[in-house]
Amino acid sequence: MSGRFILFILAFLVWLLLTFSLSWENLLVGGLVSLFVSFMTGDLFTKRPHIFKxxxxxxxxxxxxxxxxxxxxxxxxxxxxxxxxxxxxxxxxxxxxxxxxxxxxxxxxxxxxxxxxxxxxxxxxxxxxxxxxxxxxxxxxxxxxxxxxxxxxxxxxxxxxxxx
Amino acid sequence: MLEVIGIVFIGIGLVFDLFGCLGLVRLPDVYNRLQAATKCVTFGTCSLLFGVFLILGFSPGGIKALLCIVFLLLTSPVSAHALARSSHKAGVKLWEGSVCDDYQN
Amino acid sequence: MKKKLLTYILGLIVISIILGIILFSPLPSLIYPQFPLLGVFRRAVGILLLSAFLCLYRVLRGSTASDRIVSIDMLGILIIGFCAVLSISTRRNWYMDIGIAWALQSFISTLALAKFLEGKHFDE
Incomplete structure (x- = not known):
């Protein structure tokens, strides 16, 4: 679960840097897309999430x-x-x-x-x-x-x- | 001032791009060509993109240039590695002046 | 040995003549004549085009398939350079979007071609 959360944060950060605006439409779409991506591929991302701390x-x-x-x-x-x-x-x-x-x-x-x-x-x-x-x-x-x-x-x- | 530094970075990048493609033409076999091309062209394009970032500043274009540097540095060595491995498995010989080949199984 | 040296000198002369033409009388630019940094833009596009033609020479001559794949990969990276130079000269930042998309797509296509070269199917 923790690995998925880290992947969500990373994906959302990349989305923010790509669009570079803070309007609520961007935040909403980015959040939905990052949720989808982290839900689908979270188990491939990392095996030891504790080392991110x-x-x-x-x-x-x-x-x-x-x-x-x-x-x-x-x-x-x-x-x-x-x-x-x-x-x-x-x-x-x-x-x-x-x-x-x-x-x-x-x-x-x-x-x-x-x-x-x-x-x-x-x-x-x-x-x-x-x-x-x-x-x-x-x-x-x-x-x-x-x-x-x-x-x-x-x-x-x-x-x-x-x-x- | 930042614009001048950016133009210097773009010039360095262009010189390395040109040298990388010259290496692609001059060196004798696939592995040496991969060495020259991957290193020089990747570093040259990264330097060019950094110059673009310095000129555009913290605007959408500049941030995208920085992200593009990260993507290039992550993907380009991986594709070079995949190409080297697959061409060795496909039976491409090393140049006849090569010293040793420990990878033959 | 002598033939090699002759080829080297010939190539040096040809490339320095082309570089001189690019640097000292830049190619006429038909697009965006009123935008900033036009001199840098013209010379940069000239040098990138020269590098792209060197890559195309390797595509033409390359003795094996992997040589051609390597030079196609390098062409992809050079196109990112084109996009970056266009984005500083025209100040339109969607050119960088094209660059990022091109970087990721060319990575995936190179991986697929490497798999193909190895003699495997794409779903392995």
Missing amino acids: HLQRYFWFLIYIPVFIWECFKANVDVALRVIRPSLPIKPGIVKVTTSLKSETGLTFLANSITLTPGTLTVDVDKENGLLYVHWIDVKSKDVQKATQIIVRRFEKILTKIFE
């Missing part, structure tokens, strides 16, 4: 955003420099890395962060063994531990604090 998770999420934007900017400059050089300095390959995250949201965020940061692209996730298959545009090490050290450790600490 922990305030320090939101704090760590605020710290995560600038880290993510900085890595993203570095990634783009890196790729742009690789693309415009005439010799195309790439050495691609698919490597295996391990992760200690367990929750689905955490794994999704980790995979998305890996995709948007320098030279790496998540290909597949093996949830039982905690493995990620990552396409790396410039393979620095084929060893699982070293690759994990280079690719995953940047985000894993902070994502553990947010989603576990």
Whole structure:
């Protein structure tokens, strides 16, 4: 039930931002639509609704955003420099890395962060063994531990604090 | 003043869009193309939308631009991941200069 | 090796000539001639069109189906950029509505195409 309530609040917030007016017709229609959506799909939204109450998770999420934007900017400059050089300095390959995250949201965020940061692209996730298959545009090490050290450790600490 | 900063952001976004599409043309196989295209085009369009937000301010258009940034950042890596996985399963080979392929089952 | 370098130099020359035309003598704009920020608008649309044509080149040449799907996806994201630039030049904010709808729809269509590529049916 609590998960549905959180989904209702989120949907209503997105509706308010989309319409950006506070007239009563908008509020009524938005409330009805959010009620419908949260009633239909509430059980798919979250399995552990109690973690939404922990305030320090939101704090760590605020710290995560600038880290993510900085890595993203570095990634783009890196790729742009690789693309415009005439010799195309790439050495691609698919490597295996391990992760200690367990929750689905955490794994999704980790995979998305890996995709948007320098030279790496998540290909597949093996949830039982905690493995990620990552396409790396410039393979620095084929060893699982070293690759994990280079690719995953940047985000894993902070994502553990947010989603576990 | 905010308008000038917004135009600078739009310029950065356009440059990264162009580099992303150049990478789409120059790089050798699907996975490398996905790397260049997803990163550069997503970040470029996000930067362009942020410039639009700075120019329009807290009006309906600007708030919609911010929401569009959130949607793009959530959806674009997921679609890149799905494309990479499905093309590996469909049997698209890696480029012959690739170093290793641990994903072959 | 020599052929590669020649292609690189040729492409560099062609792209810099097109960029020069776009930046220094912007394309004539027939729509909305009285709206603000028209110079930015014309140059931005020019560069976005150049990127879209590069994507279309990959659609034309791409050796596998996944190459074409990737470039169609990128075209979708570029169209969001078009909508954003149009919305600042004309100050009509429903262009951003088109952008948001396009982002979500293109995500779903890419997922469906990825499923199709994998050889599965759509209801799995």
